[in-house]
Amino acid sequence: MSEEVKEAEQALKAGNVMFYALSRKFVDEQYDVPEEAKQVLYYSLAIGHHLGVVDCLKTVLQCTRDEYKAWIEKLPQDSEAYRKMAGFFTFGEITIYPDHLHMLAGxxxxxxxxxxxxxxxxxxxxxxxVLTEIYHEPTMYLMVRSR
Known part of the structure; x- marks a missing residue:
């Protein structure tokens, strides 16, 4: 294993766990898009698709990896909530959507x-x-990832 890979793994292990919440969205209009295509874009947004949308995330919680691990260890190990939150260690990030609210809050x-x-x-x-905020604004979501 190269030194660069070892250093990257160490940085990931030592990094903080950041909880980012969607704070706003906007349509990326940096290109000159024909009017007909804009209408398709706006229609797709209206029906819930995210073509050309940029999500702006803000930090709402943060902890160390060790704090995160100790915290989720308080959950029953065989629970769906534990599995969801432990996914951070498997995938490097997890996303919490409205369909996870009741399970995690409970x-x-x-x-x-x-x-x-x-x-x-x-x-x-x-x-x-944050889960309560997502409940009241279902287009929000929460992303948990390393920094």
Missing amino acids: AFSSIPTEEQDEKQQALTAGLIE
Whole structure:
């Protein structure tokens, strides 16, 4: 294994886990698009497709990889919530959509407060707050990835 690959793996292991929430979307109009094509683009947006859309994400939560691992370890290991959140370690990122809201909110709110340290309590409260925002604005989503 090359030194560059080893360094990249170490940086990934030491990196922070960032929770990004969709803050806004806009249509990328940097190209001169014919009017007929614009109509197709706007129609596709209206019916829920994301052709030509740029998502703007903002950081809403962050922790170290070790903090993240300790936090999700509070979930039942055989639960769908644990599987979803542990996917971060398999895929390097996970995306949380509206169809994950109830499952994750229920699982994290079921962890007794006294079993969580201060950081875990803050992560749980922050996650539930963002999940509530997504519930009220279903076009939002949450992305969890390394930085």
